[in-house]
Amino acid sequence: MESALELAIEIKQLTKVYDGKVNALDGVDLTVKAAGIFALLGPNGSGKTTLMRVLTTQFRPTAGVARAFGYDVVKDDAKVRKIIGYVPQEMSVWTDITGFENLLIYAKIYGVPSSRRTKSIWEALQSMGMDDVANGPVKKYSGGMIRRLEIACALLIKPRILFLDEPTLGLDPSARKAVWQNLETFKREFGTTVFFNTHYMDEADQYSDEVAIINQGRIVKSGTASELKCSLRSEIITFALADRGNDSRNPSKSMADPGLKLKLLEKIKALDLIDDASLQASNLDVVVEDGDVALPAIIEVLRCEGIRLERIRVTKPTLDDVFLKYAGMRHPKKQERNAA
């Protein structure tokens, strides 16, 4: 019972097959902690949106179980709908009425009592910074304003879980920032769990407490953003090599010489702790597990070769790298199956 209270979402072996052919979800296992911000990352067509639509009771799964705060999304769908807010990827407000009227209609649909109605609407509008423009027609709003209005509609009932499908798609950086700042404030105030889909890695990195990566209908990796980055165990050290053409003692030796290039790469790859190395123009990239340990050894090799350095840069992996590693490659087996 206690674990059911701590978890906002619990998914076991969830499968969704479209038209008996396409496995949009292929056995998803996932848990989301309550009162956190959870980011689901995945390439296009990976099943992100399908998963969200199953969780928001729009589709029934083909097999498996999903619960939101203990309520089954199939059996207790009516109860689930009362505790969730949802903002689809596409525009979802009526454009021929005002922003306030949009919230008013939703307040009536959700049965917000008339004594509290106006107050709740203005609170929701304020929480998204939309109170100044609420009485203007929605068709005159910008993309960022429409998105904030949509989120305000979803916040109206103070949901326990807020589902956002690509919440900042197509917004400029300042509009994105405004959306997230308002969301974080709201979340802090009401303890709402936020579940969002995105393929903006920076957004997941910056705002989420937990991340999961979905690919081909399966969760391939999950954890906090920093856990995922550490799990890659790969840092890239870039050495900018000094131009040998200016070396008066040895004018003929240049990085343009392919023989020298190969020899250097071989020597570096032969070192312990080195995963890969490549040389492009005068930049040498070395992929290592732990930069602090590997760096002295590489410098030693370069010195022996008489190569001078201009700069060294150590790049820690980003969430982009994590994403590319776990979701970037298509499984060859599946591709064959799709082709056939």
Add this chain to the structure above:
Amino acid sequence: MALNDSLREMFAMIELEMRRLRHDRTEIYTRAVQPILWLAVYGTVMSHVRDIPTGGIPYIDYITPGVLLQSTIFVSVFYGLTIVWERETGILKRLLVAPASRYATVIGRAIASGVRAVVQALIIFPVAILLGVKFIPNPIYIFAAFLMLFMISGGFAALSIFVASLMKTRERFMGIGQALIMPLFFASNALYPISLMPPFLQSIAFVNPLTYAVDAVRGLMISGDVANVPADFAAVIVFDILIFAVASISFRKIIE
């Protein structure tokens, strides 16, 4: 509890439609042009033919109920376009995630369309009076006629939502809508008595709900012959119940 949620959504949908109308009234006015032309031009010309047996009623008066219903039913038959648009955007997804049942969305929208139709008719009605159409000055009859107008428009809006849930795209929907509207109008008693039609068309008119609606409205507003009105109402109620049920069941399909 569930019924409460559904009733709330229905009322919210009617309110939405009214608010939309208030923000943009041009549609109501422009849509009034065509029926007024039917009465003023077609009606005036055809009244000189005098070959259509109208039972002693002037021809313009005879076709007024049909034209009134046709103009409101046009609006209803294309109401599905709103649903198609809401499907293309995320509005429908969002409504389906709200606590109300799905049938509440369908019935609420259909009723909302019926209300819109009544507003539409209220604009044509005074124009018809100005054109010299003589209505029976009985408030109960007029009210009953508007009730019929509301019920048949709601039914056709539900039919339109049903078509929208099958067609899903604007283009395909428009095709079906256009194909539906003309036979609906001409295979009914809106412009001429059924007795003038060839037997094949008569059998279509017999199952055409518009026939019963026109018969009732004509009886209540123009001829005063209300003997068939209860049967007409019964026919339209059966049509409404059937089409509301079918549209609600197939509505699930629209988001998949």
